[in-house]
Amino acid sequence: MTFRLQDEIKQTKPFPRRSSEASLAIVRTAAVIDHALQDVLRPFDLTPTQYNVLRILRGAGEAGLCGREIGERLISQVPDVSRLLDRMDEMGLITRAREEADRRHVTARITVKGQLLVREVEAPLLKLEKSLFGSVSEADLIHLIGVLDEVRNSR
Numbered sequence: 001m002t003f004r005l006q007d008e009i010k011q012t013k014p015f016p017r018r019s020s021e022a023s024l025a026i027v028r029t030a031a032v033i034d035h036a037l038q039d040v041l042r043p044f045d046l047t048p049t050q051y052n053v054l055r056i057l058r059g060a061g062e063a064g065l066c067g068r069e070i071g072e073r074l075i076s077q078v079p080d081v082s083r084l085l086d087r088m089d090e091m092g093l094i095t096r097a098r099e100e101a102d103r104r105h106v107t108a109r110i111t112v113k114g115q116l117l118v119r120e121v122e123a124p125l126l127k128l129e130k131s132l133f134g135s136v137s138e139a140d141l142i143h144l145i146g147v148l149d150e151v152r153n154s155r
Contacts, residue, residue, distance in 0.1 A: 033132065040124045044117060049078055050088055054118045057094060057110035064109035093117065
């Protein structure tokens with residue numbers, strides 16, 4: 001049986017193990033989704049990681065979060081969260097303030113501009129999500145989520 005992945009990457013030999021094929025299918029699918037996400041966010045001058053930070057801070061509300069907490073919640077880990085937050089602060093999407101009680105602690109919060117941008121991006125992202133997963137049944141999505149959870153938690 002020939003699967004589409006083998007055709008997509010022009011591999012003529014079969015995979016040595018089904019787990020090898022599954023691993024590569026996950027990586028390939030993630031790359032396809034990431035590329036499509038970048039395309040959707042580009043007109044808004046946002047990267048997927050910046051969008052992820054905005055979503056995290058929107059969820060944190062008025063309390064905000066420190067850089068370490070943001071870094072722990074990011075989908076894709078970045079080596080320098082401080083520099084990422086610096087750029088987003090310069091863009092006016094977030095603010096950062098030192099806490100009075102502990103001057104070492106800097107809290108980041110989403111700005112009104114950042115909130116408006118997240119709202120503006122929601123419709124194109126929903127359209128992308130529907131184009132990627134619209135033909136997949138609810139049961140298959142639940143199964144896929146469960147399998148991916150197992151893979152992530154096996155380490």
